Amino acid sequence: MTLTTGAILRRITEANLSASCHKLATIILDGIAWKDGYNGLTRGTAAFTLAHLAEKMGVSRQHLTALLAELADSSLALVRWKPNGKYAPWLFRFGEVEGDRSEDVASATGDTSLSEDSKHKTIFSGRIEIGGQTNIYRTPWADLIRHAKSSLPCWNVDIQAIWDRFIAFNMARGNTAVPAGFLLGFMRRWRTSPVAAPGPTETRRTQCEPDPVEQKLQRLIQAAPSKNREFHASELGRRIGQASYEARVFAMVRKFGCLRFAATLAVHGQAVIAGEITR
Structure with a gap:
């Protein structure tokens, strides 16, 4: 049997739950992905932070925990887990109901039209x-x-x-x-992709031993104009060409491993030092 929104909704209405639990189950149902890849989720799962759920429910985190426990112990058999780290959202899934169920739990073809529509899937193609x-x-x-x-x-x-x-x-x-x-x-792989893991012989620098690369970046940033960043970006772009300006920014990103904002300021600071723009 293929579960659909309508099928789970009927399970929610049939379950012996408090009014608050019915509402919470409906909110979780509303966030379920019905196609693999939609919102980055696997089919049949929903993602929420507990703070977001508590806000939508209008209850405290303690009360929300009790409601989630009630859903887990109910015939809906709600399960939740957190595979992506401490600060990532929880993933939720309604479990299978034990025992035989009537045939009307499986929704008709018309009930699955939204789930089958490709526009509801997050597709990274091309x-x-x-x-x-x-x-x-x-x-x-x-x-x-x-x-x-x-x-x-x-x-x-x-x-x-x-x-x-x-x-x-x-x-x-x-x-x-x-x-x-x-x-x-x-x-x-956000936690590990942007920065390579340190080798076995590498050690952390202490506050008494500042990173010279970081110091160089900070010196360039400090030399940059502190106001009207967009104006100076346009001025430098007109002077050296927009393509050359973007190439400098990306060179800074590669050299220092920083975000674009810091790299842009470093480019502006370098231009001030070279006399290409003024502060």
């Missing part, structure tokens, strides 16, 4: 040109990242920051174009 558009909002990937990250370790990271790190990651490896699926994989 290829991404590395070094092309730097503004994520001018690409077709912004909405896909926004939807997919909700259940991934980068759920609370700005989508422009995700895009900048992805581009920097591939440029550092000499990639000019990659399959779009690489972007989803990069987001799933």
Whole structure:
């Protein structure tokens, strides 16, 4: 039997639950993905933080925990787990109901139309040109990242920051174009992908031993104009050409392993030192 929204909704109405639990179950049902890959989830799962659920329910976190326990012990057999780290959302799934059920639990074909519509699936298809558009909002990937990250370790990271790190990651490896699926994989491995793990002989620097690379970056940033960053970016872009300006920014990202914002300030500071722009 293929479960659908209607089938689970009938299970919720038939279950012996408190009114609050009925509401909570309906909220979780509303977030379930019915196609693999939709919002970065596997079929039949939903993703929420407990804070978000408590806010939608209008209850305290303690009361929410009690309601989730009631759903877990009920015939709905709600299960939840957190595979993507401490700060990632919880994943939820309604379990199978024991015993035989009437045939009307399986929804008719018309009930599954929304689930079968491909426009409801988050699809990372095609290829991404590395070094092309730097503004994520001018690409077709912004909405896909926004939807997919909700259940991934980068759920609370700005989508422009995700895009900048992805581009920097591939440029550092000499990639000019990659399959779009690489972007989803990069987001799933967010904690380990952007920064290489230290080798066995590497040790952490103490406060008495500052990182010279970090110090150099900070000196460039301090030399940058502190106001009107957009104006200075336009001025430098007109002076050296927009393509050269973007190349400098990406060179800074590769050199220091920083985000685009810091790299931009470093480029501006370098231009001030070289006399190309003034503070």
